[in-house]
Amino acid sequence: MAEYKINVNGKEKSLKADPDTPLLWVLRDKLDLPGTKYGCGIAQCGACTVLLDGKAVRSCSLPISILKEQKITTIEGLSEDLTHPLQEAWREFDVPQCGYCQAGQIMSAAALLKENKSPSEEQIDNHMQGNICRCGTYLRIKKAIQSASKKL
Amino acid sequence: MTLENNTNKSRRKFLKVSSAAGGGMLIGFNWMGCQSEAKETVVKEVMKAIPKVWSEFDAFIKIGETGLVTIMSQNPEIGQNIKTSMPMIVAEELDVAWKDVVVEQAPLNEEWYPRQVAGGSQSIRSTWETLRKAGATAKQLLMETAAEKWEADLADCTVSEGIISHKDGRKISYGEVASDASKRETPDPKTIKLKDPKDFKIIGKSQKNVDMEGILSGKPLFGIDFKREGMLIATALRPTAFGQVLESFDDSEARKVSGVVDVIKFGDKIAVLAEDTWAAMKGKKALTAKWKQDKKAEDSAFHTKTLLEHLDKKSKEPRRVDGDVDKAFANADKVIEKIYEAPFLPHNCMEPMNFFAHVTDEKVEMIGPIQTPAWTESRIAELLKRDKEDITIEMTRMGGGFGRRLYGDFALEAAEISSISKKPIKMIFSREDDMLAGTYRPASAYKFKVGIKDNKITAYHLTEACFNGEMFGTMPNNFPCGAIENYRVDCHKLESNISTGAWRAPYANFLAYAEQAFLDELAGILDQDAVQFRLDLFEKAKANPVGEEHNYEIDKFVAVINLAAEKAGWNKGNKNLGFSAYYSHNTYVAEVAEVEMQDDRPVVKKITCAVDCGIVVNPVGAMNQIEGGIIDGIGHALYGDFSFTEGQAQSSNFNQYRLIRMSEAPEVEVHFIESHNDPTGLGEPTLPPVGGAVANAINAISGKRLYRQPFVKYFKELG
Numbered sequence: 044m045a046e047y048k049i050n051v052n053g054k055e056k057s058l059k060a061d062p063d064t065p066l067l068w069v070l071r072d073k074l075d076l077p078g079t080k081y082g083c084g085i086a087q088c089g090a091c092t093v094l095l096d097g098k099a100v101r102s103c104s105l106p107i108s109i110l111k112e113q114k115i116t117t118i119e120g121l122s123e124d125l126t127h128p129l130q131e132a133w134r135e136f137d138v139p140q141c142g143y144c145q146a147g148q149i150m151s152a153a154a155l156l157k158e159n160k161s162p163s164e165e166q167i168d169n170h171m172q173g174n175i176c177r178c179g180t181y182l183r184i185k186k187a188i189q190s191a192s193k194k195l
Numbered sequence: 196m197t198l199e200n201n202t203n204k205s206r207r208k209f210l211k212v213s214s215a216a217g218g219g220m221l222i223g224f225n226w227m228g229c230q231s232e233a234k235e236t237v238v239k240e241v242m243k244a245i246p247k248v249w250s251e252f253d254a255f256i257k258i259g260e261t262g263l264v265t266i267m268s269q270n271p272e273i274g275q276n277i278k279t280s281m282p283m284i285v286a287e288e289l290d291v292a293w294k295d296v297v298v299e300q301a302p303l304n305e306e307w308y309p310r311q312v313a314g315g316s317q318s319i320r321s322t323w324e325t326l327r328k329a330g331a332t333a334k335q336l337l338m339e340t341a342a343e344k345w346e347a348d349l350a351d352c353t354v355s356e357g358i359i360s361h362k363d364g365r366k367i368s369y370g371e372v373a374s375d376a377s378k379r380e381t382p383d384p385k386t387i388k389l390k391d392p393k394d395f396k397i398i399g400k401s402q403k404n405v406d407m408e409g410i411l412s413g414k415p416l417f418g419i420d421f422k423r424e425g426m427l428i429a430t431a432l433r434p435t436a437f438g439q440v441l442e443s444f445d446d447s448e449a450r451k452v453s454g455v456v457d458v459i460k461f462g463d464k465i466a467v468l469a470e471d472t473w474a475a476m477k478g479k480k481a482l483t484a485k486w487k488q489d490k491k492a493e494d495s496a497f498h499t500k501t502l503l504e505h506l507d508k509k510s511k512e513p514r515r516v517d518g519d520v521d522k523a524f525a526n527a528d529k530v531i532e533k534i535y536e537a538p539f540l541p542h543n544c545m546e547p548m549n550f551f552a553h554v555t556d557e558k559v560e561m562i563g564p565i566q567t568p569a570w571t572e573s574r575i576a577e578l579l580k581r582d583k584e585d586i587t588i589e590m591t592r593m594g595g596g597f598g599r600r601l602y603g604d605f606a607l608e609a610a611e612i613s614s615i616s617k618k619p620i621k622m623i624f625s626r627e628d629d630m631l632a633g634t635y636r637p638a639s640a641y642k643f644k645v646g647i648k649d650n651k652i653t654a655y656h657l658t659e660a661c662f663n664g665e666m667f668g669t670m671p672n673n674f675p676c677g678a679i680e681n682y683r684v685d686c687h688k689l690e691s692n693i694s695t696g697a698w699r700a701p702y703a704n705f706l707a708y709a710e711q712a713f714l715d716e717l718a719g720i721l722d723q724d725a726v727q728f729r730l731d732l733f734e735k736a737k738a739n740p741v742g743e744e745h746n747y748e749i750d751k752f753v754a755v756i757n758l759a760a761e762k763a764g765w766n767k768g769n770k771n772l773g774f775s776a777y778y779s780h781n782t783y784v785a786e787v788a789e790v791e792m793q794d795d796r797p798v799v800k801k802i803t804c805a806v807d808c809g810i811v812v813n814p815v816g817a818m819n820q821i822e823g824g825i826i827d828g829i830g831h832a833l834y835g836d837f838s839f840t841e842g843q844a845q846s847s848n849f850n851q852y853r854l855i856r857m858s859e860a861p862e863v864e865v866h867f868i869e870s871h872n873d874p875t876g877l878g879e880p881t882l883p884p885v886g887g888a889v890a891n892a893i894n895a896i897s898g899k900r901l902y903r904q905p906f907v908k909y910f911k912e913l914g
Contacts, residue, residue, distance in 0.1 A: 117413065141544075143545040178545075
């Protein structure tokens with residue numbers, strides 16, 4: 044076990060963990076932030092996506108020991124009052140079915156819109172390729188991203 | 196009413212309240228004692244004040260003195276959105292405004308609730324009447340109370356949105372009479388009047404998912420999110436192949452992993468208990484075990500061979516016999532035979548299997564994602580030799596079900612681990628556990644044999660070979676039976692030691708593709724239009740039905756076929772279309788796929804879908820189910836590939852098992868048949884026909900027939 048200080052959702056957090064502990068399990072088990080989901084553990088499904096300095100990363104494959112000063116944003120910290128344009132758009136299109144993958148989908152989309160305020164359909168498809176939804180809500184996710192991008 | 200004394204001790208009633216930015220109140224339920232930073236699950240913004248007193252009307256309804264209404268959702272939520280649509284039905288008959296309703300998940304209670312199961316697309320259909328009556332009964336009690344208070348005639352009172360009005364202008368709210376009304380004697384069920392569907396105000400209007408705010412804020416909604424002070428995380432090492440038993444194991448390295456608390460053997464499995472998930476996963480990796488192959492180590496070649504060799508045999512008890520197919524084949528001008536094959540498939544719910552269990556001498560507390568809480572409770576009682584009365588099961592929201600969470604093996608494992616270790620534990624599968632120790636859709640094969648004489652179909656013989664199961668009793672009475680003079684269905688239930696079970700739209704998920712691809716090929720051989728060919732068969736079945744029964748209503752079937760064909764522009768010059776229509780889970784669906792070749796591979800551009808599911812309870816949710824069923828169906832038809840070598844599944848994670856991605860999801864256009872018939876279900880019925888529609892469209896553009904799933908194996912030949 045080693046001591047780590049990380050910045051999550053604008054707050055400095057101190058914790059003890061084994062160096063190889065993935066950020067996913069730090070968030071879920073040690074910081075009580077269960078919004079980030081476990082899906083595959085090998086960065087293949089996108090359910091665990093969080094932002095690292097604004098870029099989408101798969102937290103299941105990111106050991107705590109390699110983190111430094113980066114700012115981590117999880118679904119819990121995407122907005123203070125659930126009014127991020129993507130959250131608004133997710134409501135508008137009633138996107139979720141089971142809802143399990145949706146935090147990862149939203150965080151991936153948030154990284155895309157940070158980088159590119161008006162992505163083309165192809166750019167959305169390419170960016171979201173790593174996020175799986177077995178329920179098949181892809182059409183609504185895409186519409187919600189397009190709608191949110193218009194409001195940025 | 197009787198429920199005053201019938202308080203369920205496990206029911207959670209903690210409401211948390213805070214001010215909302217918009218001026219209303221935010222109302223939330225304390226989620227299962229979660230120790231999380233964000234304790235309050237914001238459920239809904241409500242404009243009514245939070246009640247001090249809740250009056251319970253029946254197992255479904257509680258009304259506060261302020262007029263706020265809580266409706267219990269009785270069934271497990273797997274993403275089919277019944278947690279929204281079932282309470283809508285209660286609210287409709289209760290006659291309250293949907294904005295004044297909050298929804299709470301009910302725990303398992305077989306005395307209170309009928310059929311607490313998520314499966315077979317039956318949630319709405321099987322509870323429709325119960326839910327309506329629950330709402331209407333409470334409404335009746337509230338109205339009687341108001342009438343008595345006013346010394347008025349009940350016939351002079353009306354209700355709208357929770358306000359009772361007398362014709363002389365007096366008004367009183369539900370909240371004001373709720374307490375008295377809840378103490379009245381339940382009226383005779385025969386006197387309860389249900390609404391005429393044309394008067395529905397909530398049913399038929401799109402309502403947002405009631406868990407939306409929880410999902411958008413990352414609140415702990417799912418079983419895997421559950422936490423309890425002192426709880427340990429358990430992982431389990433299971434046999435590496437089907438048919439194996441545990442010979443010996445060494446846990447010395449596992450016990451050295453920091454955070455690992457205990458290692459226990461249970462059955463042929465070994466559980467690692469740890470303080471957190473990562474430690475439990477590392478501990479499991481550090482275990483070594485020796486396994487002995489106790490039963491045959493099956494592989495895919497064995498499965499294929501076994502299936503195919505049965506297709507030429509008749510079964511002892513055919514599932515349906517009309518006329519004499521053999522005689523008709525002997526007299527036919529032409530006999531056509533086609534075989535269709537499907538692999539085993541894993542479910543791949545995005546939330547891996549998990550369950551919380553706390554087994555003590557006093558009680559067995561179970562919390563987690565389960566489609567069959569009642570059956571699971573019985574099996575836990577049997578496993579632990581406990582009374583069912585000692586066991587409580589709370590259902591969490593599920594990160595997908597698709598049939599996998601019908602089986603409860605994971606809940607039983609959790610109960611056993613907690614029982615042996617005497618600790619509260621949450622057992623979780625890794626993705627690899629989930630894919631390797633599945634309860635798979637069984638591999639199956641179908642042979643269709645048809646006799647043609649004078650360019651007409653005279654005989655139709657369907658033979659099924661399937662592992663560990665066979666078609667439901669009603670399915671042999673599917674279309675096209677009733678339309679063909681000589682008709683026979685044989686089923687061979689073959690044995691495999693691979694564990695198998697229901698997978699979204701059981702049997703239909705593959706049979707529909709095989710049948711619809713075959714009918715399309717048959718229409719081509721007879722030089723007939725694929726849609727007209729089907730319509731002609733229906734006409735025959737209507738004018739002169741063969742056999743004692745068929746399980747479909749011809750007019751409903753024909754209506755969806757015509758609607759889909761019209762909306763998709765069938766026969767209007769687009770050569771890239773494929774047609775398919777299937778009746779399953781009480782719902783009629785017709786689909787037209789549009790496919791084009793891009794970079795030497797087929798790309799599904801659009802699905803036009805017509806559906807008759809009776810009354811559409813929640814249109815936005817219904818559309819979501821339809822889109823999802825179609826996209827999921829396309830994904831598995833194109834890519835669902837799974838094989839076994841020496842008893843071991845050859846794909847263990849998403850790098851080896853391909854699920855459909857966003858870029859491959861086509862446009863989906865949905866048309867409902869307008870209906871006042873009782874609602875059926877939508878979680879499954881749009882999946883079965885889509886594989887056939889896509890295969891038929893691929894044939895339309897390439898001239899190539901596809902006989903095996905996944906279609907991706909044909910892509911090289913197509914390009």
